[in-house]
Amino acid sequence: MALLAANPALFAAAAGLAGLAIGSFLNVVIHRLPLMLERQWRAQAADLEGRTPPAEAEPYNLATPRSRCPSCQAPIRGIHNIPVLSYLALGGRCASCRTPISLRYPLVELATGIAFAAVAWHFGFGLTAGLALVFTAYLIALTGIDVDRQLLPDILTVPLLWIALIASLWQSAGGAVPPAALRDAVIGAVAGYVFLWLVFQLFKLVTGKEGMGYGDFKLFAAVGAWLGWQMLPLVLLLAAVVGAAVGIALLAARRLGRGAAIPFGPYLAGAAWIVLMWGPAIKDRYLAFAGLG
Numbered sequence: 001m002a003l004l005a006a007n008p009a010l011f012a013a014a015a016g017l018a019g020l021a022i023g024s025f026l027n028v029v030i031h032r033l034p035l036m037l038e039r040q041w042r043a044q045a046a047d048l049e050g051r052t053p054p055a056e057a058e059p060y061n062l063a064t065p066r067s068r069c070p071s072c073q074a075p076i077r078g079i080h081n082i083p084v085l086s087y088l089a090l091g092g093r094c095a096s097c098r099t100p101i102s103l104r105y106p107l108v109e110l111a112t113g114i115a116f117a118a119v120a121w122h123f124g125f126g127l128t129a130g131l132a133l134v135f136t137a138y139l140i141a142l143t144g145i146d147v148d149r150q151l152l153p154d155i156l157t158v159p160l161l162w163i164a165l166i167a168s169l170w171q172s173a174g175g176a177v178p179p180a181a182l183r184d185a186v187i188g189a190v191a192g193y194v195f196l197w198l199v200f201q202l203f204k205l206v207t208g209k210e211g212m213g214y215g216d217f218k219l220f221a222a223v224g225a226w227l228g229w230q231m232l233p234l235v236l237l238l239a240a241v242v243g244a245a246v247g248i249a250l251l252a253a254r255r256l257g258r259g260a261a262i263p264f265g266p267y268l269a270g271a272a273w274i275v276l277m278w279g280p281a282i283k284d285r286y287l288a289f290a291g292l293g
């Protein structure tokens, strides 16, 4: 502990390595959590309609069954489950049947490792870095699930909000984020939810379409609780700018039909992470630029 506190580079390297392993776990969460929720919902729907819930062949959660190749069902051995390295060693193919493995798995591992190292380096050893790592892991899992399924599960967004609110009990006003000061966090949670809810209702009124989901409101509420209400406009601005740029690029590349739904969660999550890391710096620079600082 003292060693990590005294050596920022060592702390960043340790966090980066832990990030690779946690990225490997996040891959499991991204893939399995929506399937687990679907099972639950099917069982509940059957229950409501008075049918017998469909019998499930085997338990399915984050721990069981063991990871298998989706193509040949061969269990993935421990030696083939080392983040990034196994993918490279196997040439991106299943060890048994040589079916290509999605590049997404090593990319999520690598992104988590890099993000963890960056957070550790930026904040240094301490409570703030620990919280920022938790926030980062949640944002990556939510991004992956939203890209896959256009879904931001309550089982992730709600605890994310609670963790921030509880952590903010330990922050006095004006301190570095995270945790935000309790008052800023509570106002941030309410303002985040209500603001996107209002945008949603307005958009629906004007266009008759639903532009976002309730998961987006909850994620933005959590972001408000983590970063404080003061950072919400910046998060929204960054998310909108990046979202519009990617949307236009996809339209131009004809990868996307006009009016197709684009999940907003990944942009919110990405913007929230940028603001977590550089929000105060961006804000200071903007204020100085505007002649207010």
Ligand SMILES: [Zn+2]
Residues within 6 Å of the ligand: 069, 070, 071, 072, 073, 074, 094, 095, 096, 097, 098, 099
């Ligand atoms: Zn295989």
